[in-house]
Amino acid sequence: LTITIALDAMGGDFGPSVVVPASAAALEQERDLSLILVGDPALVEAAMSECRLPRPGGRWVVRPASQQVEMDELPSAALRSKKDSSMRVAIDLVKVGTADACVSAGNTGALMAMARFVLKTLPGIDRPAIVSALPASGGHTHMLDLGANVGAGAEQLCQFAVMGSVLAQCVDGIASPSVGLLNIGAEEIKGNEQIKASHRLLTESDLNYAGFIEGDAIFRGQIDVVVCDGFVGNVALKTGEGIAKMFGERIREEFERTSFTRLAGAFAMPVLRRVRARMDPRAYNGATLIGLRGVVLKSHGGADRVAFAHAIRRAASEVREGIPDRVREHLETKLAEQEAV
């Protein structure tokens, strides 16, 4: 099982100093895994010696790439002119079968454009979406799109619903996953024209469509798949991160206020650590570009070692589960059924 790691620019001041040790950690955790780090060999070696890691070889090789995609680069420009970038080479290696999956923490739009151009989309799918499993009461909720498309028409939202539903079937073994459409109210009159049109299409579909849901229902654990356009999904995701962080800070502040609260904090700490571990966004890092003929994962740009290693392991698990093939099979069955009607 081979995964390519694209070493383009990440958000923040990260890059090889995060990705290289994260790769080492993932190799240790997954014994059948091999990694191809795609990027500037000098940078990779510098990061390796900084982290005192053994030199590459065997399950860990460096594949040079002469370019890198910047965070503020237009996807169309990157697609046209960055043919020897880490991202592009990493995806090309998946296309030719040298690798089984690709992980990147770089420019989302460029990753999406290159993956779509090189790997192509599955039958019936116009554009891939970014999907991730978010923590919810009693388990998780698959939410898409989290930022691959800044807008999405009614038809596209339905494609997201189909892909999310198939993913929940594959990953969670749910026979008929419930699908909710994110809106600003549960009443039929709410929402913009796109949302209303998508609502009509989903109501007529053979999906287990549960209707409109509001933002607070994402985490309630009653819906298996939440569908929205990439702008809304991305804002919701990051707002959630921000709230969780503020919550953590306030808890720390209150426990540090007096000597009594510090004592209480000493008692409470092991419990609060468990809460943090269960809510840790790092354990949810690694969002799938679903709808492609291949496994491509997007890591959070601000990922640390733990988070990036998690994204690599998630990619490995999707390869083992054969997610793209299973989604394709479901889509082909659906398309055949539609044609028969």
Add this chain to the structure above:
Amino acid sequence: LTITIALDAMGGDFGPSVVVPASAAALEQERDLSLILVGDPALVEAAMSECRLPRPGGRWVVRPASQQVEMDELPSAALRSKKDSSMRVAIDLVKVGTADACVSAGNTGALMAMARFVLKTLPGIDRPAIVSALPASGGHTHMLDLGANVGAGAEQLCQFAVMGSVLAQCVDGIASPSVGLLNIGAEEIKGNEQIKASHRLLTESDLNYAGFIEGDAIFRGQIDVVVCDGFVGNVALKTGEGIAKMFGERIREEFERTSFTRLAGAFAMPVLRRVRARMDPRAYNGATLIGLRGVVLKSHGGADRVAFAHAIRRAASEVREGIPDRVREHLETKLAEQEAV
């Protein structure tokens, strides 16, 4: 200081049983306050006897209204045919000067349509926006629009920015509040066409424009005003509520797991209660329909007594601060400056 309370349908199974005791609480807290409860007198009286409240009189009167606006009613239909609804009568009483402000927990779209039709918007403002102060590190952040407009063009987003900026000046006494435009990335290339066009307009404006911000920055306390369209804002707000609720549940679960954690919980409880009090969404209930020639507040549809009483008190405070007049003065100055150029 007189406030009308519109007793139309609320979200959930609430209504007079929440609003009536909340009104009683607000009257007790604010000694210069008088309330006009607008709705079906039989329902109000039933709620009063259920809560064992004294009969109305003096600072607390009931104004009958023969209709009510339903939650799933189209705003345009409500505007046309519900001229004797609680909401409409409550707003009319503000228009004629009998009352200083109106509070409603009903259909947001209808409230917005009626308020705009009856009270009119301020000079230079096409449509009001819903604004609320959300908790942030070291204080709060004013965010708008939270759901009055399902979409907003570039020009409208700029009007929101102006109104939010003036509000932060009035409420917080900040000379030049910083304004951020909510987007899915901080880079210039990110976002849809509306967002990009709005970014250009804001960059040229005389506002203290801080550029694009992402969802997690709402709570970081570095931006005074966050601007977005109502769809995105509403989803972000409700997603935040959902996350905060899940966080609270997980903390409870973990403290109830074993006898040791229950003991730790007993120590930690006073501290966690303070955290909860600081993060309590009820203490942030009551969002202003800004941009109107009058004070209209929207309470969360699922508000309880504490939350609804808070919305009433917030309306009272906006009347005392003379918010609409101060926003109008700022807007007129701005318009005069623009004309002079």
